[in-house]
């Protein structure tokens with residue numbers, strides 16, 4: 001019989017010539033399980049999605065309850081669906097008052113697309129500014145913001161009127177002008193290899209946007225929902241963006257994204273023409289029910305309060321001169337090595353020994369560490385022992 005692995009290679013689209021090819025039978029808590037009893041501690045969290053671990057029982061229960069009521073009923077924005085309404089209300093209660101309206105999407109890239117549209121229409125300006133080494137998704141609008149020419153060149157022409165600044169470089173903020181509709185920025189650059197900006201840069205950025213009338217859009221698709229030890233990473237930087245984009249971790253493992261703004265900004269999609277931004281499945285009731293449960297888990301299990309201690313333990317156990325730098329904020333971490341060969345060898349060794357780690361799109365010389373926030377001290381110790389062994393062997 002032809003195996004699933006062979007069918008994967010034959011019948012499903014390949015996004016690289018070297019997929020990792022782990023077959024997954026089940027996932028629970030911080031563990032991924034293979035079909036032959038293999039188990040892996042998941043230090044990737046499905047790329048910053050499984051912040052409360054896989055298949056949290058409270059999320060499964062909420063999904064089951066919603067399954068008994070309704071699945072998809074109509075396009076977004078027409079019927080009153082309690083899971084959407086309640087989750088939007090809960091999100092807004094956690095945010096500063098300037099956030100007043102939530103638009104739910106299926107994914108991060110769609111949140112980026114919607115945010116750019118409302119920023120352009122609200123300001124009447126056309127130019128968007130992004131940062132070098134940024135990643136905001138793979139749809140054509142989001143890809144226009146990717147701070148990596150190879151991707152832009154391969155799929156051009158993309159959106160016109162996109163300019164770039166250097167992340168965390170105050171001098172490059174002068175590129176933001178009165179022609180700028182919006183600056184789209186990751187609160188912490190993820191795929192660039194976890195680059196945490198300074199407080200001074202973030203304050204100067206906010207000031208420059210205020211002075212030029214450009215909207216500030218934060219991409220918290222990777223950093224959001226507790227990953228950095230606060231629910232939203234912008235809370236670390238004493239500034240508030242005009243539009244906030246979320247996805248990945250908010251759905252508790254289900255597909256969900258959102259962009260959130262002041263009501264007057266969001267209202268531009270209502271008229272001239274009406275129905276200015278439509279999605280069939282965005283804010284799916286099952287995803288919103290899962291998201292509500294996931295938020296409750298973060299709050300009730302006080303996961304944010306446990307992050308600093310877990311980070312300190314990772315840093316203590318991974319302290320070795322062979323790791324050039326440990327960058328990060330909260331449980332969004334990055335171990336800087338010297339080469340991709342080292343990264344590949346260490347991550348392969350880890351996988352062979354039951355620990356799943358990965359690397360970054362624009363920084364292949366660093367290991368990605370982003371475990372579920374629910375990881376225990378014992379699991380951190382087991383994982384770090386394996387990582388250290390791999391590093392001693394291959395670096």
Ligand code: PLP
Nearest residue numbers: 107108109135136137221222247
């Ligand atoms: N923004 C950031 C910072 C991301 O890391 C990603 C995905 O990795 C996206 C946007 C796009 O999200 P999605 O893959 O859900 O479209």
